[in-house]
Amino acid sequence: MKTMQTRSHNIKMRGGRVWLGVLIPLALVAIAAGLFLYIADVQRDDDDVQPEPKTLQVGKDYYLMVRTIELYPKRPGGETAWDRVDGSGPDIQFNLTWQGNVVFESQQKGDTLIGAWDALSLDVKAAVLKGKVDLAGSIDAAIISVEEDTEVTIEVWDNDLPGSDSAGAAIMKLEQFKPGDNTFTFDPTEKNAIKRIVVRVIDKALPITELVEEATRP
Ligand SMILES: [Ca+2]
Ligand SMILES: [Ca+2]
Structure with missing residues (x-):
């Protein structure tokens, strides 16, 4: 067993x-x-x-394209018309300062409260895509490099002859930006009549066709 x-x-x-x-x-x-x-x-x-990275990356280069600037209906302080002589709207122009240098100055947009700019006109877009002109020389935008604690200033004015009327200046920290369109709004003050600024940020390292698409996207 x-x-x-x-x-x-x-x-x-x-x-x-x-x-x-x-x-x-x-x-x-x-x-x-x-x-x-x-x-x-x-x-x-x-x-x-x-x-998509939520913020800009330190050490990289970006195009900053100001797409739109809207002004309040009166000059800073809220009482005086932009162009008293003929009652026309402001003739909007701006520049962009980075690290104490003006690195971009725009064309003027006449008699309007909303200035809109294209970074690349359609004929230039075609020429760039055919390789006839280089993009860097054609694109209407500031180029900046991102560092810690850096900012840009957008100064806006109504371009008159002679002289001009200030619309104000907006200081923006680069850490507030993300790739794509960034909209900033501002209250009217004694020194400010800027209502809205839209800035498109494009990674400069994108392939050229994507760069062109981003720059010409509505
Ligand atoms: Ca004026
Ligand atoms: Ca005007």
Whole structure:
């Protein structure tokens, strides 16, 4: 009887080892398959979603394109019309200062409360895409490099001859910007009549076709 018991015990043990022998490879296959699916999923996510950086990256160069500037209906202080002689709207012009230097000055937009600028006219866009002119020389925007704690100042005026009427100056920290369109609004004060500024920020390192698309996107 004792021999029988031992043999039966041995058989059970052997049976257990056989099961382990089957289960361990199965478990390994399952883990490997899970890992593969996980990696495939991560890769697919990377392909599908290019997470747009929420802020600008220190050390990179960007184009700053002022797309729109809207002024309040009266000059700073809120009482005096922009052009008293003929009652016309302001002739809006601005410049952009970075690190104590004016790095961009715009064209004037005449008799309007909303000035809108294009970074690249459509004929220049065509010429750039054909390689006939280079983009850097054609794009109507400031180029800045992002550092910690840097800011830009946009100074706006109504261009009159002679002289001009200040509309105010907006100081913006670069950490407030994100890639794409950035809208800033301002209250009227004794020194400010700027109501709204829209600045488009484009990564200068984008491939040229994407850069052109971004610069000409409405
Ligand atoms: Ca004026
Ligand atoms: Ca005018």
